[in-house]
Amino acid sequence: MREPPTRWYYEYITPDLFLASHLTRVLYSGVTRYQRVEIIETVPFGRCLVLDGRTQSSEADEFVYHEALVQPGLASLDNPRSVFIAGGGEGATLREVLSHSNVEKVVMVDLDQEVVELCQKYLPDHHQGAFHDPRLHLVHDDALRYLEEDTTKYDFIVIDIPDPLEGGPAYLLYTQEFYALVRERLNDGGLLAVQAGPAGPLNYHEEFTAVHNTIQSVFPIVTPYRAQIPSFGSYWGFILAGDVDPRSVSPDEIDGRINSTVTRLLRYYDGTMHSGLFTLPKYLRDGLVREERLISRDSPLYAV
Numbered sequence: 001m002r003e004p005p006t007r008w009y010y011e012y013i014t015p016d017l018f019l020a021s022h023l024t025r026v027l028y029s030g031v032t033r034y035q036r037v038e039i040i041e042t043v044p045f046g047r048c049l050v051l052d053g054r055t056q057s058s059e060a061d062e063f064v065y066h067e068a069l070v071q072p073g074l075a076s077l078d079n080p081r082s083v084f085i086a087g088g089g090e091g092a093t094l095r096e097v098l099s100h101s102n103v104e105k106v107v108m109v110d111l112d113q114e115v116v117e118l119c120q121k122y123l124p125d126h127h128q129g130a131f132h133d134p135r136l137h138l139v140h141d142d143a144l145r146y147l148e149e150d151t152t153k154y155d156f157i158v159i160d161i162p163d164p165l166e167g168g169p170a171y172l173l174y175t176q177e178f179y180a181l182v183r184e185r186l187n188d189g190g191l192l193a194v195q196a197g198p199a200g201p202l203n204y205h206e207e208f209t210a211v212h213n214t215i216q217s218v219f220p221i222v223t224p225y226r227a228q229i230p231s232f233g234s235y236w237g238f239i240l241a242g243d244v245d246p247r248s249v250s251p252d253e254i255d256g257r258i259n260s261t262v263t264r265l266l267r268y269y270d271g272t273m274h275s276g277l278f279t280l281p282k283y284l285r286d287g288l289v290r291e292e293r294l295i296s297r298d299s300p301l302y303a304v
Helices: 062-076 092-098 113-122 143-149 176-184 208-216 251-261 271-277 282-290
Strands: 008-014 017-031 036-042 046-051 054-058 082-087 105-109 136-139 154-160 186-198 221-229 234-242
Touching: 017 113, 036 113, 046 113, 054 062, 062 092, 062 154, 062 186, 062 221, 062 234, 062 251, 062 271, 082 092, 082 143, 092 105, 092 154, 143 176, 176 186, 176 208, 186 208, 208 221, 208 234, 208 282, 221 271, 221 282, 251 271
Parallel strands: 082 105, 082 154, 105 136, 154 186
Antiparallel strands: 008 017, 017 036, 036 046, 046 054, 186 234, 221 234
């Protein structure tokens, strides 16, 4: 009979529920200028990046998160050539963007250079060499400041940053003001993709509805969707916003675009999955209608 593990990694999903994983080793633990960082290895999930006590991704299921974040938006666009990424320090979001052969330029702005360097060292299966692609321009700066100062426009913008904790480094990148700036930096017919926090029945109201309604106050077409991420202990929410409705693109069109432009084998996303992603359960659809909370620069987080 197998001996029970002696070391565990615990993470709270809600104040009354936690996820426990058999911990095998800690590869790194420290504090940067901006946040606390752990890179750990667990039996069920492999190597994991943890920022301020919250799992950001794991080897076992990061492909679900990163394909869900990137591929539906890029595949919904006819010929995306320029991409902006805010955050995404592991390099896996970058990997998915660069899998599209028609993408000619990617600007990735991540505030925390130390985290990016740690991920390059300890999470090679995440980035898979994406940081060495000549199409990449990597900048270590605040994404809000960068977009304010640089007026370049993009076909696709991805916001892959930690949750909007009040006072945290990512908070201002979830506000009405930031989304209005992002809309100015999108080309006509472009799309914004945002990770929007937990979207399960126990915790969707904590973040997902507020982020959705904040984006909806700025963009004409807003499309919420979700995917189940086991290492997060929950369904996870995502949002596409812009002038394009991804629900109007057929499964055959999606598969055709993947086959013609994507240079790596996708494990989660295809035309069939594209259609299913946008089918939300009734409680979540009702919650998005009822909730009126918006996030603004001048109000407390999730102000009504």
